[in-house]
Amino acid sequence: MTSQPLANRRHIRFDIRLAARLGTALTLATALTATAFAGQAPGAATAPDIPISHRDRVYTAEQFSNTVSVTDPADHRLLGVIRLGDPSPGNFSPLYRGQVLVHGMGFSPDHRTLAVVSIGSNSVTFIDTQTNTVKHTTYVGRSPHEAFYTPDGKEIWVTVRGENYVAVLDARTFEEKTRIVTPAGPGMQIFSPDGKYGYICSSFNPETKVVSVADHKIVGTVKQESPFCPNIAASPDGTQVWFTLKDVGRTQVFDAKPPFAPIKTLETGPITNHVNFARTATGTLAYVTIGGLNEVKVFRTDDFSQVATIPVGKLPHGVWPSGDGTRIYVGLENADALAAIDTATQRVVANVPIGQAPQAIAYVPNAVPEGDGTQNLQPLGVAGQTAHLTLAPAGAKTAPTSVSLFDQGLVQVLQASVTGLQPKAPYVLALAERPDGSGNLQPLAAFMTNPAGSAVVNSIGPIRQVVTPENAATDQRRYLIIAPQADGKPGAPVQLQQL
Numbered sequence: 001m002t003s004q005p006l007a008n009r010r011h012i013r014f015d016i017r018l019a020a021r022l023g024t025a026l027t028l029a030t031a032l033t034a035t036a037f038a039g040q041a042p043g044a045a046t047a048p049d050i051p052i053s054h055r056d057r058v059y060t061a062e063q064f065s066n067t068v069s070v071t072d073p074a075d076h077r078l079l080g081v082i083r084l085g086d087p088s089p090g091n092f093s094p095l096y097r098g099q100v101l102v103h104g105m106g107f108s109p110d111h112r113t114l115a116v117v118s119i120g121s122n123s124v125t126f127i128d129t130q131t132n133t134v135k136h137t138t139y140v141g142r143s144p145h146e147a148f149y150t151p152d153g154k155e156i157w158v159t160v161r162g163e164n165y166v167a168v169l170d171a172r173t174f175e176e177k178t179r180i181v182t183p184a185g186p187g188m189q190i191f192s193p194d195g196k197y198g199y200i201c202s203s204f205n206p207e208t209k210v211v212s213v214a215d216h217k218i219v220g221t222v223k224q225e226s227p228f229c230p231n232i233a234a235s236p237d238g239t240q241v242w243f244t245l246k247d248v249g250r251t252q253v254f255d256a257k258p259p260f261a262p263i264k265t266l267e268t269g270p271i272t273n274h275v276n277f278a279r280t281a282t283g284t285l286a287y288v289t290i291g292g293l294n295e296v297k298v299f300r301t302d303d304f305s306q307v308a309t310i311p312v313g314k315l316p317h318g319v320w321p322s323g324d325g326t327r328i329y330v331g332l333e334n335a336d337a338l339a340a341i342d343t344a345t346q347r348v349v350a351n352v353p354i355g356q357a358p359q360a361i362a363y364v365p366n367a368v369p370e371g372d373g374t375q376n377l378q379p380l381g382v383a384g385q386t387a388h389l390t391l392a393p394a395g396a397k398t399a400p401t402s403v404s405l406f407d408q409g410l411v412q413v414l415q416a417s418v419t420g421l422q423p424k425a426p427y428v429l430a431l432a433e434r435p436d437g438s439g440n441l442q443p444l445a446a447f448m449t450n451p452a453g454s455a456v457v458n459s460i461g462p463i464r465q466v467v468t469p470e471n472a473a474t475d476q477r478r479y480l481i482i483a484p485q486a487d488g489k490p491g492a493p494v495q496l497q498q499l
Contacts, residue, residue, distance in 0.1 A: 039193070039236040039237075039279060040236065040277070040278065040279060040321045040322065040323055040324065040325050041233060041234075041235075041236055041276050041277045041278075041320070041321055042148070042151075042190065042191070042193075042233075042234070043193065043236060044151075044193030044194065044236055044238065045193065045236040045237045045238070045279065047236075049323060049324040049325065050323030050324055050365035050366060051323070051324050052073050052074055052322050052323070052324060052326065052327065053074055053366075054072055054074045054075075054368075054372075055365075055366050055367065055368050055369065055373075056072070056073050056074065056322070056323060056363065056364065056365050056366065056367060056368075057070055057071065057072065057073070057129060057363075057364050057367040057368060057373070058070075058071040058073050058320070058329050058338060058361060058362070058363050058364075059071075059105060059107075059114055059361065059362045059364065060105075060318065060331050060338055060354050060355065060358040060359075060360075060361045061102045061103050061104060061105045061116055061117075061318075061358065061359050061360045061361070062081075062102055062354065062355030062356050062357055062358050062359070062383065063101045063102050063103050063119070063356070063357050063359050064087065064088075064355075064356035064357045064406045064408070064413045064415075065081075065087055065102075065355040065356035065357075065382070065383030065406070066083070066084050066085030066086060066087065066091070066098065066099055066100060066101070066102045066118070067081040067082065067083050067084065067102065067355040067356075067383050068081060068082040068084060068102065068105075068114070068116055068127070068355075069081050069338070069354035069355045069358070069380075070082065070132065070373075070377055071338055071352050071354070073322060073327065073329070073340070073363065076340055076350035076351075076352050077352070078352050078353060078354060078380065079373070079374050079377055080374060080377025080378055080379060080380070081354075081355055081377065081378055081379075081380055081381075081383060082127060082132050082134075082376070082377065082378075083378050084098060084099040084102050084116065084118065084125055084134075085098030085099040085100055085102065085118070085121070086098050087356075087382060087383075087406075087408040087409065088408045088409075088411060088413065088460060089408070089409070089410070089411060090409075091120075098121075099116075099118035099120075099121045099123055099125060099137075100118055100119070100120030100121040101118055101119040101120035101121070102116060102117075102118050102359075103117055103118060103119045103145065103359045103360065104116070104117030104119075104144070104145050104146035104147055104188075104359070104360050105117070105146075105147075105318075105359075105360040105361065105362045106146065106147045106148035106149060106156070106362065107129070107149070107362050107364050107367075108149045108153055108171070109149055109151060109152070109153040110153060111129065111364050111365060111366050111367050112128065112129055112130065112367075113126055113127065113128065113129065113135065114126070114127040114129055114362070114364070115127075115147040115148070115149070115156055116147075117144050117145060117146055117147050117158065117360075118144075119143050119144065119145065119161075121139075122139055122140055122141065122142060122143065122144060123137050123138065123139050123140070123144070124137070124138045124140060124144065124147050124156070124158055124169070124174075125137045126138070126174055129364060129367040129368060129373075130367075130368055130369065130370075130371075130373060131373075131375045131376060132373070132374075132375055132376040132377055133375075133376050135174075136174040138169060138174045138175065138176070140158050140160055140167045140176065141160035141162065141163045141165070141167065142160065142162030142163050143160070143161050143162030143163075144158050144159060144160050144161065144162075144167070145159045145160075145161040145186075145187055145188060145203070145230075146158070146159050146187075146188040146189065146360065147159075147169075148189060148190060148191065149171060150171075150191055150195055150198075150213055151191055151193065151194070151195035152195050153171055154170075154171050154172075155168050155169065155170065155171055155177075155213075156168075156169040156171055156174075157169075157180075157189050157198060159186040159187060159188055159189055159200065160186065161185050161186060161187055161203050161204075162185075163184070164181060164182055164183065164184040164185070164186070165179040165180060165181050165182060165186070166179065166180040166182060166186055166189060166198075166200060166211075167179055168180060168216065178216060180200075180211055180216050180218075182200055182202070182209050182218075183202055183204070183205035183207060183209070184202075184204045184205060185202050185203040185204025185205060185227075186200050186201075186202055186203070186209075187200075187201050187202055187203035187228075187229045187230055187231070187232075188200070188201055188229070188230065188231055188232050189201075189232070190232050190233055190234050190241075191213065191234065192234055192238055192256055193234065193236055193237075193238045194238055195213055196212070196213060196214075197210050197211065197212065197213060197219070197256070198210070198211040198212075198213050199211075199232055199234060199241050199243075199256075200232075201224065201229035201231075201232045201243045202224065202227065202229055203227070203228055203229060203230065204227055204228075205224075205227055206223060206224040206225070206226060206227045207221050207222065207223055207224055208221070208222040208223075208224055208229065208232070208243060208254075209221055209222075210222070210260050219258070220258065220259065220260040221260075222252075222254045222260050222262065223262070224243070224245065224252065225245060225248065225250060225252060225265060226245045226247050226248040226250070226451070227247070228245060228246050228247040228248075228450075229243050229244060229245055229246070230244060230246050230273065230274070231243065231244045231273065231274040231275055232244075232275075233274075233275050233276050233277060233286075234256055235256070235277055235284060235286075235301055236277060236279055236284065237284065238256055238257075239255070239256055239257070240253055240254070240255065240256055240263065240301060241253070241254050241255075241256045241260075242275045242277075242286055243275070244268070244272045244273060244274060244275050244288065245272060246271060246272055246273065246450070247450040247451055247452065248450070248451045248452055249267065249268055249269050249270045249271070249272050249290075249292070249451075249452040249454075250265055250266060250267055250268060250272065251265070251266045251268045251272060251275060251286075251288055252264070252265050252266075253265070253266070253304070264304050266288075266299065266304065268288050268290055268297055269290040269292060269293045269295075269297070269452075270290070270291070270292030270293065270419050270450075270452035270453065270454035271290065271291030271292040271293075271315070271417065271419065271452070271454050271456065272288060272289075272290055272291070273288075273289040273290070273291050273316065273317045273318075273319075274288070274289050274317060274318050274319045274360075275287065275288045275289075275319065276319045276320055276321060276328070277301070277321065278321040278322075278325040278328055278343050279325045280325050280326075280343050280344070281344070282307075283300055283301070283302060284300075284301045284302075285298050285299065285300060285301065285307065285343065286298070286299045286300075286301055287319050287321075287328050287330075287341075288319075289312075289316035289317060289318070289319050289330060290316065291315045291316060291317065291333070291417055291454075291456070292400070292417065292419035292452070292454045293419075294311060294312065294313060294314055294315065294316065294402070295309055295310055295311050295312060295316070296309075296310040296312050296316055296319070296328070296330060296341065297309055297310075298310065298346060307346070308346035310341060310346055310347065310348065311348075312330050312332065312339045312341070312348055313332040313335040313337060313339055313348075313351070314332055314333070314334035314335040314388070314402040314404070314417065315332060315333040315334035315335070315402060315417040315456075316330045316331070316332055316333070316339070317330075317331045317332070317333040317358060317359055317360075317361075318330070318331040318358060318359055318360040318361035319331075319361065320361050320362055320363040321343075321363060322363055322365070323363065323365030323366075325343060326342070326343055326344065327340050327341060327342065327343065327349075328340075328341040328343055329341070329361055329363055330361075331354075331358030331359065331360075331361045332351075332358065333357050333358055333359065333404075333415070333417070334357070334388070334402045334403070334404040334415060334417050335388070335404075336353060336354060336355065336356055336357070336358070336383075336384065336386050336404070336406075337351045337352060337353055337354060337358075338351070338352040338354050338358065338361070339351050340352070353380065353384055354380075354383075355380065355383035355384070356383050356386060356404075356406040356413075357404070357406060357413075357415060382407060382408070382409070385406075385407035386404050386405060386406050386407065387404070387405040387407075387412075388402065388403070388404055388405075389402075389403040389404075389405070389480060389497055389498070390402055390403065390497075390498045391403060391416070391418075391480060391481070391482060391495040391496060391497055391498065392420075392495055392496065392498055393420070393494060393495055393496070394436070394496055399498050400418075400419040400420035400495075401416055401417060401418045401419060401420065401482065401495055402416070402417045403415070403416045403417075403480060404416075405463060408460075410462060411460055411461055411462050411463075412460070412461070412462070412463045413458065413459075413460050414429075414444065414445075414457075414458065414459045414460065414463055415456065415457070415458050416429055416455075416456070416457040416458075417454075417456055418447070418449070418454055418455045418456070418457055418482065418495075419452075419453065419454045420453065420495070421449045421453045421454070421455075421482070421494070421495075422449065422453055422484075423449055423450065423451045423452060423453045424448065424449060424450070424451060425448070425449050425453075425484065426446065426447075426448050426484065426485040426486070427446070427447055427448075427449065427455075427482055427483065427484055427485055427494075428441075428443050428444075428445070428446045428447070428482070428483055428484075428485045428490045429443075429444045429445045429446075429447065429457050429459065429480065429481075429482055430442055430443045430444055430480075430481055430482075430483060430490060431444060431463075431478040431479065431480060431481075432478065432479045432480075432481045432493065433476065433478065433479075434479065435479050435496065435497070435499060436493075436496065437479070437481040437483070437492070437493030437496055441481070441483070441490055442478070443490070444459040444461075444463070444480075445457050445458065445459040446485060479496070479497045480496075480497040481493040481495065481496055481497065482494055482495040
C-alpha cells in the first residue's frame with residue numbers, strides 16, 4: 001500500500017469512523033482513493049501525488065553566486081551546488097564564458113531536464129537531473145527571464161523580457177524554432193494543465209496575453225492593473241490563473257478559459273513576488289511570497305479568503321510545492337536560505353542554507369531515479385558567505401528594510417529590500433560617517449520607490465571592511481542610511497542602520 005502524508009492519514013481515519021457510524025461497507029482502499037489530492041503545480045489535477053522521497057530534488061537559481069543549489073527534501077539537506085558561473089569581478093572579463101545572473105527555472109515533464117535562465121548572459125542552460133551535468137546551453141535575446149516546457153514536452157518557451165517576444169525552442173535540439181511576438185517585456189509564461197493555452201504576463205506593459213499552444217497565435221488579452229508582473233501560475237484544476245504585480249503589491253486572478261475574464265484582485269503587500277498552488281485536505285491553496293513583509297500569505301482558491309500568514313525570513317521570492325502538496329518551499333533572497341512550510345500546519349519546519357540571492361525555485365519529484373544523485377556537485381564555498389543588516393527609522397521597534405552583503409572576494413554585492421518609504425519618490429542609499437546619519441554621505445545607489453513605497457536596490461564594490469584594533473585609527477567605520485533626494489542632493493536620513 002502506498003504511504004500517505006500525515007494530513008491525508010488523519011483525513012482517512014475520519015472517513016473510516018464516519019463510514020462505520022453510517023453502517024457503510026467502506027474499505028480502506030476506497031478511503032484512500034477518496035482522499036487522494038492529486039496534481040501539484042505545474043501538473044494537472046488528474047496526475048497522481050508523489051510522496052516526498054530521497055529521489056526528489058529542490059533546485060534554486062542564485063543570481064549573485066551564479067549557482068544552482070540542489071537540496072534533498074526528504075531530510076532538508078543541501079547536497080551541493082551546480083556552478084554555472086563565477087562571482088564578480090571574475091565574470092567581468094572579456095574572455096569569461098560562464099553564466100551571469102542565474103535567475104529563472106523550469107523543468108521537463110519527464111523530470112529529467114532542468115532549464116535554467118541566466119539574465120546577464122542571455123542564456124538557457126539545460127541540466128541533467130540525474131548527473132547534474134550541463135547538456136546544452138542555448139543563447140537567446142536580451143535579458144530572458146523564465147523558461148518552461150509545454151506539457152507535452154515538445155517545446156520550451158522562454159520569455160525574452162529585454163525584447164518583445166517569447167523564444168520557442170525545440171525540446172529535442174534545444175534550438176530556437178520560432179518566436180511569439182508580444183508587447184515589450186514579456187515577464188513569464190505558464191501553461192494550462194491540458195496544454196492548450198500559454199499565459200504570458202508582462203513586466204513592461206499592463207496586459208497579459210493568452211496564446212494557443214498548437215499554433216502560437218494570441219487568442220486573448222487580460223488587463224494587468226500595473227505594468228510589472230514577475231510571476232504567473234495556473235491552478236492544477238485548469239480553472240484559474242494567478243499573477244503577481246510586484247510594483248503595486250497585488251495579485252490578480254482570471255478565468256483560465258475563454259473569454260479569460262478577470263475574477264479577483266487581492267491586496268497582498270509590498271514586493272509581491274511569486275505565487276504557486278498546493279492541493280491539500282482542505283482544498284487548493286495559493287501561496288504568495290511578499291518580500292517587503294518577509295512573509296507568505298495563503299489564500300483559498302474557491303472563495304479567495306486568506307487562511308494564513310506565515311513569517312518565513314528576509315525577502316521571500318520563489319515558491320513551489322512538493323509532489324504531494326504536503327510541503328511548500330520558499331527561496332529567501334536576502335537570507336540565502338530555502339524554507340520548507342508544512343501545508344497542514346502552515347508553519348516553517350526547516351531552513352536550508354543555499355547560495356546567494358535565490359530567485360526562482362523548482363521542486364522536481366523523482367528527479368533522480370537511481371543512485372544518490374550527487375555526481376558533479378560542488379561545496380557551497382564562497383556562495384555561502386553573506387552579511388546581513390537591517391535599517392529602520394530612528395526609534396522604530398521594527399526594521400522594515402533588510403540588507404545583504406554578498407561576498408564576491410575583494411568586493412561585495414549589496415542588495416537592500418527597502419520598504420516603509422513614500423511611494424514614487426526618489427531616495428539614495430548611502431554610507432554615513434556616524435550612526436545617526438550625520439556627517440559626509442557617500443552615495444551607493446539612487447533609486448525610486450514603487451507605488452507601494454518599496455524597492456529592491458543593488459550596488460557593488462568594496463563596501464564591507466574589517467575594522468580591527470590595529471587599523472581602527474586609520475580605517476573609519478561607516479553606517480548605511482536611506483535619505484530622500486532632491487535636486488540630486490540627499491536630505492535628512494529617514495532610515496538608519498540598526499546596530
